Amino acid sequence: MRNRLGITLAAIAVITLVAGWLNLPSDVADPFGWKENVYYHQGLDLQGGLQVVLEARPPEGQEVTDEMLDGTRDTVERRVSGLGVSEPLIQTRGDDQIIVELPGVGDPETAVQVIAQTALLEIIDPQGEFLPEGTIVNTTAGMAEDHIIETEIEEDPQAVPDQDQPVYETIVTGADLTDAYPQQDEVGQMVVGFELDSDAAQTFHDFTSANVGQPMSVVLDKEVISTATIRSAISNRGQISGPPRDEVYNLVAQLQAGSLAVPLEVVQSRTVGPTLGQESIDASLTAGAVGLALVVLFMIVYYRLPGVLSVLALAVYGLIILAMFRSIPVVLTLAGLAGVILSIGMAVDANILIFSRLREELRMGHSLTRSIEEGFNRAWPSIRDSNIATMITCVILYWFGEYVGASIIQGFALTLFIGVAVSMFSAITVTRSFLRLALTSPALRTEWWLGMELPDEQVEQKQGAPGDD
């Protein structure tokens, strides 16, 4: 019995030390680099950032296939990598959606534009016409109305040409590019330089040499961005002028990543500025500290020694869940922090159940040792069943959260789930071991320390003595 208590206490000590070590900053006491990825992963609502849900809008009569969606996701991923965000998250959802999370992104507006634009680049033969910028055209690569998503059409339906209007021949597209980069032209203006693969270079050379002195238009997403006169034959290198300076870089990023396989529409966007995030963290920390202090005070005043021990167990619990959040990792959100603070209440609940049982057992005249064991054993089914019920709802909440704002609600479900699971360990094993250890000291086996009435003759009874009946 003594020995088993020793082993349990040693195990608790090891777990606490490991958890404590994981809670130290990543670069402290880490000679082997094991803690490289162990840190708090803050959700968008805490550190600020952008989350967008994009929905595929295929041309009429066309279905979104899995390959198409995966390909589009890969393109989005490549574009995002050009934005310099440290921990982006890009995933598909359902049949036709892509979720992009960009924590800490500085310019959410541009980020959305870079990600969501189809960026189908075409160089077309305008058939001698000098097409003005902004003209929307049909090309052999696709009709304008199939390409431009409905919401954009709504703004200016007249601008979109129907089938009767000319269909211009596409000479090369963005897919023929081997490289794209920003550069300056002769007059010092920022332009997009590009290189073509050998097949396209041949086609382009044939076209330009046959049309010297004629206009040629560059079209992005069916909208003419520049029209220029062909001065001489061009083969594998060219420049696109027209877009303003700041858009040059975005276009380069898009051309490098390739155009989207299917047009995307933004159906949901959540942006949180960094100041609001910091305010939320500060507020949660204050609330957590105040709440915790009240709980600690209540437990100690009401339950005395068992209360103190349960507060110590709560500290172990806190170290463990925080270490888990850092290492799993769990993305912490505002709701998630509420989940953590709430789970403190759950952790304490298990101890309250046990201590209430303990008092009842003592009142029935059982010895202290026996009462403690009975208190734990009898409270266990309640704790298990009620906590499993909470965990079931957490699992469903997690599933629901996926359809709302991925990490925002899932964070709450996950932190509450982990909190409840760990609380069963801390409230049962940790508190019981602490209580057994503390009660080896006769000085603590008193009515005052326990805050409960003890039958006189049992106060001095040695631990491990036979039960009373």
Place this chain on the structure above:
Amino acid sequence: MLDLVKNRYLWFLLSLAIILPGMISLAANGLQLGIDFTGGTLWEIEVQEGTSSNEIQSVVEAHGFTGARVQESDDNQMLIRMDEMQQGSPEKAELESALESQIGSFTELQLQAVGPTLGTEIRNRAGIAILLASIGVLLYIAYAFRKTQNPFLYGSCAIIAMLHDVALVVGVFSILGWIANVEVDALFVTAILTIIGFSVHDTIVVFDRVRENLVLRAGDKFEDIVNYSIVQTIPRSINTTITTLFTLLALYLFGGATIQFFILALIIGIVAGTYSSIFNAAQVLVAWENQEIQDFFRRLFGWPQSHEMPDEEEEEDEYEAEAPAR
């Protein structure tokens, strides 16, 4: 000993009286659905000292967002509710430059934009989630109480207590939506699901005592066993609620405006959950075991009675008088 079972119809009536106003409001006004469910945009910006919400309102409306509502959420912070305007959209760029020329430069604190179809999807998911949670809990309780005579009865009573708690919270938020324009959003659904978990948590603790006492006090009358079990668990119920309320009140007071209504929903739900676990859940168990519920429905639909009824007029009050079949 305190007898909480005997006056069960009084407790049921009390619950009904508290829930009823909310249900009436729900029937009459429904809930104020936030953008998560209806689609739309919530845009919070920090503006320069002295900017009025009317100025912003007129600019926003001039750009086609009729029905936009602007309110000052904090010092120099404006919360704009409007039709869908996505991040990075041309409409937003236009509106921003127009606003800047009117009120000077401003900072975007947050922008939440949800498309209308997605809103419907979220609403459906919320309904399914609540249904699934109920079924999951029902099945688990039936499993945990499989050794009792009627395992599904325990599950059903837990679900009734849970519906009680959820109805109260939804009702209060319907009233709040009506008098204070409080909107329900995805966080509210989160709160409801959490309340479901908590409610069942509380109820199970009482039922677990009943389960245990059915063995320890075999031979006693069922309602005495139930009453004994409830009384035994009261200290725990109250202490747990107190500690949980400590943390929730701290969150409510210091946790920031974003989650304030989320926390309020939890506070109401937890108090309701404690009440229903002490005064309702196990009492429904007794009402069922005593055939009172079955008799009510038999009488409602004119089915034959299971046993002779006292000669009284068919009114709800009568149950109170007739309740304990001693």
